[in-house]
Amino acid sequence: MIVAERKPLNDIIQMVRPYKKLLIAACGTCVTVCMAGGEKEALELSSLLGLADGLEDKEIIVRTIQRQCDREFILESDEDIRAADAVISMGCGAGVQFIAELYPSKRIIPALNTKFIGVNRDVGYWTEMCQGCGNCLLDRTAGICPVSRCSKSIFNGPCGGSSGGRCEIDPDLECAWQLIYERLKVQDRLDTLTETIPPRDWSSNRDGGPRRVRKSSVSPEVGK
Amino acid sequence: MTDNMKASPVTHSDVSLEYTSGLEREFGSGEFVVTAEIGPPRGADASHVEKTACSLRGFVHAANVTDNQTAIVRMSSIAAAYIGQTCGVETIVQMTCRDRNRIAIQSDLLGAYALGLRNLLCLSGDHQSFGDHPQSKNVFDIDSIQLIRLAADMKNDGVFANGKKGKNMPKFFIGATINPFADPEELQLIRLRKKIEAGARFIQTQAVYDIDRFEKWMEKVRRLGIHKEAYIQAGILVNKSLRSIEMTRKVSGMCIPDSLIERMRKAENAQEEGVAIALELIGRLRRIEGLSGIHIMAVGWESIVPTIVREAGLMQ
């Protein structure tokens, strides 16, 4: 799922200063699960903003939007959004933008920094797994992605900086190629490593421009 | 030194497309090859490069010119390599994958060759978080093995990375690096072979301090016949102080026996001890079967290279 983290309080405070009536819009899906922008975090933000210097006169309400990436859910809070001077969205970058699109004259403020697509390793701990490169080659690398999990996105790794199974830039980071090697060994597929993977076609990644996916069987002919 | 290496300056107009790598010729002749390094300056002063190159002339067969090493911005390695070559020292252009996409890389290779540069060392490159611009985007469009292949395809098939033929394509003498002490060893040997298969013809190793261990590694290399497919140079780092050798140890993948650290600690004159250690290591390395040369890294102390070469009895 999408993993995000709340911005430092001061950054949010700077952005909301000019506005009196604030709506904090929590999101009930990904950011709830990664404990960044769910209802609990929204209530906490509301209390903390109320304590901040110079913000005592603000009127702050909290609403939870089930999912900020589907229009219908946002519209459920239509009245509250219209009534607010500014909306602090605790959704991921997609959610923030979607609300902004539906209410173009309203100031929408992002409360989170969206980080990555990842998995939950333990309570309160998530790690990056996928970068959305658009051209999955996980079968060649024993299910470990070199694009997202190797610091240099090397396809024929590891680099000379891999040591003790750790990445040179951070001893707490495991070298993805070490992991790939170990797993290929377990699967008895080390011969895969002797094949050189040729240069990547990055056009399927964001390098090729912002992407769209359309399910032709159901998507309207022309449309939003 | 062969007669292809003029003692007088070499500019791009002196050099034709047919001019080939002197370094490759030296290796081919069975000479125990000596190379060193020129670290480009953090400014636009060409004279710094000229001074270093001139001091190395006659003492090395060629000199590496580093490419924004440790991700710190320095003069372009191609520009510095050209300047070095105009001083009569054949240079080896180092190119990393960190800062350029394949378009820029190919463009740079064409330019470098046009300037008369003939040797190319392909590297991944230190991650930008180590350097002075950690906020920069990291490119890594291709990795070091793909880079070797790219340069080899230009040489052998005259094609660009997209497979299309070009005109007057560069034919570099291509090299790569390897760390003989990185783990797991099996994986590193697989990579070494991949680099050679991709087109690397000379290999410079990470600095060696533990000769016993290196000898064991060379045994494996010989058994696999790798020393016949590519020329191997052992890296030697010359430390001028205890602090220097301790800092070296911290670099990941380095293997330094405690005895050497102790010697540097107890030495009355650390610089002399550092040189003595280097000479001992060179002495032992020369006797290893399958080793084609050494690469001397005296970072920040390039001036000591002539002394070392002389006292080790190299380049006779």
Place this chain on the structure above:
Amino acid sequence: MKIVLAGNSVRTGLIKSFFENEGFEVLLAGTPKEAKASSDGYPVIIVGSSVIPGFLIDDGYAQRVIAGLEPKAPAVMLLDRETETPSFIWDLVLKRAVGIAAGKRHVYVLARSVRTEFPGLERSYSKARAHGVTFIKYEKVSVVQNDAVSAVMIDDGVMTLEIETPLLVDCAYTEDRSVLEYAEALRLHTYDGGLINADRWFLSPGRTSRRGVYYIDAGLAMSAQLEKILLSIADEIRLMAEMDVGPAAKIDPRKCAFCYTCFRLCPHGALYPDDSAVSMSVRHNYCSGCGICVSACPANAIELTERSEASGKRQTDHSKGTVAFCCENSAAIAARTVLPDNCVNVIPIPCGGSIRASQIAAALREYERVIVAVCNDGACKHFDGNKLASRQVERIREELASINIDPQRIMYIQLSHAMPNVMHNMVDNERNRAL
């Protein structure tokens, strides 16, 4: 009434008969997987079978051995040779040591370290010492056997000592590792190689960290302890069945994001994924209303219902000043003895772990100071509730510091119900500050 007996001990039959005689219907679960499946709704008794030296638990056998010894010959009891000795074995060792020493015999108890957590152990040590039992902490020990006499060489790191004895008791205890597999399947807290007791105030053998899940070490079968434990378990099971306890934690399925956080953090295994409701649900038998899930839920989907009546309502109401969130198991009780005439408003909470950062932040808008008062380490009835509270406090302090609000406006203290002085001192400081 149905209960589940899990485990493959040879004593299972014996224990099965006991419960059948008490009128229960006993279902057997021979594997951890079966135990997990059947634990839904029924009380579970895990029967483990550790190997405890007969000399320690068989009184008759011990008497016979002692009687056959030369008068005045010393006895040596050797612990910790291979692995650390758990507290309940220490309990048996000390009782036996006293039994041997009563015959005017010198007893040496050799160990690497001394355990005290078992209830009554401190008293047992004192009693043993009073009877002339000598405790020696050793680093190395070696034994040479010569016919009926053992020569024991002890090295305590400073000097060596040799004792010759006709009675060398090796108190090595081999625990039943299969028990840990059951513990994992039933999500029980374990520590130091043993199953932890649920209610830390009343450390009774047999209980585990989950209500309705019990553990019996059949290795104790030959001691009188076992029957006592079985009877108390049978009584408790009957009592629980008669109690009509509504759920203390309630989950709103519309808000639940099914993130599993509450499931993982619940110390009592009271939460389970309910496919039909497509959200997490609460097993009311096991829920103790600690509120840790309430605090943990990122969707704010859980609330505590009226079972914990005391929680949330202010005990006293003085204007402004200080508010204290007090754990009802320790601080709230301590507060009652000191606070009626003080300027601190007390809000009892079911457990330190139930406190939420937003509660603290909200309290700071009304009060100058917020106190979070929880149980001491090792005393939390819900295991780590006090630590969760500490981390919440740390986090909110960081947030406050980042917006230039004094983080010390939140105070964090740990105390027990029997330490009202800690509360008193804290409150006095508050009063002086307010003046």
